[in-house]
Amino acid sequence: MPNITCKHFGVCGGCSLLNLSYEEQVAKKRAKLQEILKDFWTEEIPVTVTDEPKNFRNKVELGFCHQVKWRDDYDKKDPANKTRPLEFEQTLGFKLKGRWDRAVDIEECALFNEKLVPLLAALRAWAKQENLEYYDQRKHTGVLRHLMLREGKNTGEEIVVLFVTDDFNEKTFVAAVESVLPNANIMAAVNNGLADTAAPESLRVLKGKDHIFEKIILTDESGKTVREVVFKLSPQSFFQTNTKTAQKMYSRVRGIVKKIAPKRIYDLYGGAGSFSLSCADLCEKSVCVESVAPAIYNGIENAKLNGVSNVQFFCAKVEDFVKEQPIERKDALIILDPPRGGMHPRAAKAVAESGVENVLYISCNPVTLANDLKILTQHYEILHVEAFDFFPHSDHIETFVQLKLK
Numbered sequence: 001m002p003n004i005t006c007k008h009f010g011v012c013g014g015c016s017l018l019n020l021s022y023e024e025q026v027a028k029k030r031a032k033l034q035e036i037l038k039d040f041w042t043e044e045i046p047v048t049v050t051d052e053p054k055n056f057r058n059k060v061e062l063g064f065c066h067q068v069k070w071r072d073d074y075d076k077k078d079p080a081n082k083t084r085p086l087e088f089e090q091t092l093g094f095k096l097k098g099r100w101d102r103a104v105d106i107e108e109c110a111l112f113n114e115k116l117v118p119l120l121a122a123l124r125a126w127a128k129q130e131n132l133e134y135y136d137q138r139k140h141t142g143v144l145r146h147l148m149l150r151e152g153k154n155t156g157e158e159i160v161v162l163f164v165t166d167d168f169n170e171k172t173f174v175a176a177v178e179s180v181l182p183n184a185n186i187m188a189a190v191n192n193g194l195a196d197t198a199a200p201e202s203l204r205v206l207k208g209k210d211h212i213f214e215k216i217i218l219t220d221e222s223g224k225t226v227r228e229v230v231f232k233l234s235p236q237s238f239f240q241t242n243t244k245t246a247q248k249m250y251s252r253v254r255g256i257v258k259k260i261a262p263k264r265i266y267d268l269y270g271g272a273g274s275f276s277l278s279c280a281d282l283c284e285k286s287v288c289v290e291s292v293a294p295a296i297y298n299g300i301e302n303a304k305l306n307g308v309s310n311v312q313f314f315c316a317k318v319e320d321f322v323k324e325q326p327i328e329r330k331d332a333l334i335i336l337d338p339p340r341g342g343m344h345p346r347a348a349k350a351v352a353e354s355g356v357e358n359v360l361y362i363s364c365n366p367v368t369l370a371n372d373l374k375i376l377t378q379h380y381e382i383l384h385v386e387a388f389d390f391f392p393h394s395d396h397i398e399t400f401v402q403l404k405l406k
């Protein structure tokens, strides 16, 4: 039985498991994870849950859609349908399940904070008053395209970014946002590309600053705070969407790194250096390898912000980095945190054959994790597996695997 309800469930693409209670969701995901990893690990996998599964997300991206109105009475055989003119509607919300061209007009939501719904109502009223057309995904017409909201769960800072194709009345837009979020930073982004992604060609500040700060609070096994790391997040920066549960995972990894006590860490697929910065005080040097340049710039900035000087950032694909600079320090620790697609086989093989004693693998996709483990376990044994539910109400789960050289 669900313990969080939403009237859009079943239609909206935002959630896929809201028909189950949170405990049932976790049990279902754990069972699926055990099944996928059964060739490698048969012990029960502990799952760290999200303490407050309602409104846990720190970021959402919504679409403005100009779309044909759905008619419940539509009957293909009815000859009247051939002559009945199409009716259109404008919606603002998450995409419909399995659709790229239609959005649900969100009136409630279990994912982002409780200000989301009043903000959407204020923006719909603003768009109507300004006579602004929502984007038509099929015809590529309209002005209003995407809306991004990000909040620092540990800092309370907020940023709102409106993605548009053309000019609009910035003053009235700022006033509409302020009516719900008086302290939010507000930006406008131009996006004329055909792809349906909130990817800006240019970004402009309308109010406040072009970033927010978020903090992760790292604790030891007794729950005592041992380190805090501050992150500067621009609209495009990658950051885990569930701050509170992510910091439990970073704390757990930090605890294991402390026990291993490596002199050097290789933080591969490092993003803006979350693992390197969380563990910088536990090693002499950390080498963070990431292929996206803006993430590296964020990482360098975040290192300065946190007074960290022993992290070296490399902008490279891991599969190229390991070819050009083979990891020779056998006493190093390798942390792997690849994207959903998993590791390039060349990277997995290089790590498997590196001879490095300790490897930690963090994965957001158990299927690709299992593929990579096929290669890694040729030379490594698995010491421990656990999971973190970063993504309540969806099928996704984060898995952590500790490996040791055989």
Ligand SMILES: C[S@@+](CC[C@H](N)C(=O)[O-])C[C@H]1O[C@@H](n2cnc3c(N)ncnc32)[C@H](O)[C@@H]1O
Pocket: 238, 239, 240, 268, 269, 270, 271, 272, 273, 274, 275, 289, 290, 291, 292, 295, 316, 317, 318, 319, 337, 338, 339, 340, 344, 364
């Ligand atoms: C799951 S994120 C992990 C980020 C970071 N470890 C964190 O905790 O915030 C995966 C990262 O790998 C990067 N990436 C994807 N493919 C890559 C590759 N072939 N080589 C290096 N980095 C890659 C992505 O840009 C992304 O920042």
